Amino acid sequence: MQFRAHTSSDERRRRLLTEGVAADGANPRRRAASCADAMASDSGEVATDQPVAAVSQRYTQAALMENQPRITDFIPQRPWVLLVLLVVNLAVIGGLIWLYSLMPHWAAHTTDGRIAAFDLDSEGSLGAWYSSTVLALAATYAMLVYHLRRHRIDDYRGRYRTWFLAALCFAMMSIDESASLHEGFKEMMTLLTGHRLYGDGSVWWIMAYGAVLGWIGIRLLLDLRECWSSLLTMLAAGLSYGAAVAVQLELVLESKGAVGVMVEEGLEMLGNVLLWLGCTLHARYIVRDIQGLIPPRKQRKKGEASSEEATKPRRRRRAAAAETEGDAQASSKPKRAAKPAVASNTTTTAAASKAAETSSASSKTATTSTGDQIRVDQPEDALNSRLSKAERRAMRKERRKQR
Secondary structure, three states, X not given: OOOOOOOHHHHHHHHHHHHHHHOOOOOHHHHHHHHHHHXXXXXXXXXXXXXXXXXXXXXXXXXXXXXXXXXXXXOOOOHHHHHHHHHHHHHHHHHHHHHHHHHHHHHOOOOOOOOOOOOOOOOXXXXXXXXXXXXXXXXXXXXXXXXXXXXXXXXXXXXXXXXHHHHHHHHHHHHHHHHOHHHHHHHHHHHHHXXXXXXXXXXXXXXXXXHHHHHHHHHHXXXXXXXXXXXXXXXXXXXXHHHHHHHHOOOOOOOOOHHHHHHXXXXXXXXXXXXXXXXXXXXXXXXXXXXXXXXXXXXXXXXXXXXXXXXXXXXXXXXXXXXXXXXXXXXXXXXXXXXXXXXXXXXXXHHHHHHHHHHHHHHHEEEOOOOOEEEOOOOHHHHHHHOXXXXXXXXXXXXXXXX
């Protein structure tokens, strides 16, 4: 056998491999150009001078795209970071409510008697901007969850699409906080129907919001069952929204004054923060599940019992079932009632003699399942050696009856 002789192309391949190991992390376009030159030399073609993308001399390799942070890097993985985010947002909500409480003291020094930036009940305030920003973050993290969840292989019903609808819904809520779309919807429904329905007509947009958010919320809760932290956070957000609606409809506070506005807007902003935090917690759970940091779910006890039962041999299962059935039949047989005493001595003597004859007759013979008569007063070893299995069973049954 004659082996292939070494050529110049082999030396070229070795040199390219060495350069590839030495230039780890170099520009991928330059590596691609080197590979193209190697292929050209192997095929016998003359390599022409082609323009190669130059590496900038003003930036280091840390500025390359492969060294930039990914989108999932913005998902907080440490629990204390999430706790700090919650505390900071609660502090911001408290600060906005405090500024609104001080607005009457400072409004006397203004021309219009109010400070629009601190008024939580008006659009274009700091509270509206803060709520719009938090809802936009919630929509962003919901879209991030959608992009991660769609790669799950056991989601046969396609529940990941709910997160896309949730992201659109949260984005519309963010726009509504800034543009006050719900007020325009309220006036449009009042104009079309001619009725305001319970007060100023806010019931119109509350019903529309409740129908959409309720449908999406139920579908989200079905997907959040695996992560209890995000599930409880989303439920808390729903309770905050419900309490805010009750305050706005004056179902809780009869007169909606400054206290009512602070309570309503505070609950609404708290619901927005919990909504964002719930999406962040679920995104963190999915990332950890992708990395294999979430332990597998335990099987149900019923499934474990059925699997253990399936591993048993078939004969053992049949024997156990037969023993259980025999015990049930034995326990279900009624006890024999005691014979009433007879006053006459002659009758007693006759009954005793008749019972003795019957017992003696039955002790001598027994009827098998085939109708044959066998003697049962013979020694047991002799009987067992000549009787079949059915006959021995009939004999044992007859002896039990005699007892």
